[in-house]
Amino acid sequence: MIEKYILKQSDNQYKIGIVIEQLKLLLTYRQDDGVTNTAYYDRFKTRVDVAEHIGVSFDNPVLWDLRSQELYSMDFISLADATKESKVKDDVKQAFLAYLFFINSNDKKHSQLKKTVANDHAKGDIEAYPSSCHAALTLMNDFKPLVIEGTAPVAAQGTAFAQKKGPGTGGQIPVRSVTIIRNTSRTRSAITVGRKVIPRGVALRRRRHLLVRVMTSQLRATSLPNQSSL
8 A cells, every 4th residue: 555655656756766765765764762673673664665666676696696605605696596596685685674674773772782793793703693674673672781780889899988188188088989780691790980991800909909098098197196296
C-alpha cells in the first residue's frame, strides 16, 4: 500500500530522482530517542521494502568478491554456480542493511555496543558486526553495557579523611569521591577520580601515600605547640 502511494505521488517526477531520494531517506534514517529497538527495526524494514520497490538496489560486485572469497576461496565471477551466486548476493545485501541499521541506531542507547563491536572487528573478529538486521536487533536487545554501581566518598573506603591544612589555618582538605565501574560481562574494574580512570591497584597505592602524608602533617602540627612551650 505504501509503495503504491509513493508511485502514484511520483508519476510526474524524474525517475532517477525518485530512486535517489528513497536511497537518501533510507541511508539517513536514524533511531530517535523515544523509539524502541523493535519499532526502529519495523520502520527500517518498511523503508527498505519501499526503496527496493522504487528501484533501489544493493548490488555491489566488490563486496560480492570479498564474500565469495570468504565462503568459497574464489572471486564471484569464478563461481559458475547459481546457488552459490545467490548465496553470496543475499549475504552481501543482508550484511549491508544490517550495518546501516546498526550504525544508525540511537547513540545514547547503543554507543558502548558500537564501540565494542568496532574494537572486536579491529582485533580480527570478522564476524563482529551482525550479518542481518534481525541479528543486529538481537544484539542491541541483549547487550549489557558498563554499569556504574555508585559514587561514595573515599572516607567510606577508610582511606582518606578531612583534616586541617596546618597550624593556624582553618581550611579543610576536601574528601574526594570515587566511582567504582564494573563491566557485568567481565571482571575488570577501575576507579575514576575526577575524569581520570585509574587501575584499582594504582589508586589504592596513591591513597596509602596520601594517608601517610596526612598523618605526618598531623604529627608535625601537634608537635609545634609543645616545642614553642619549651
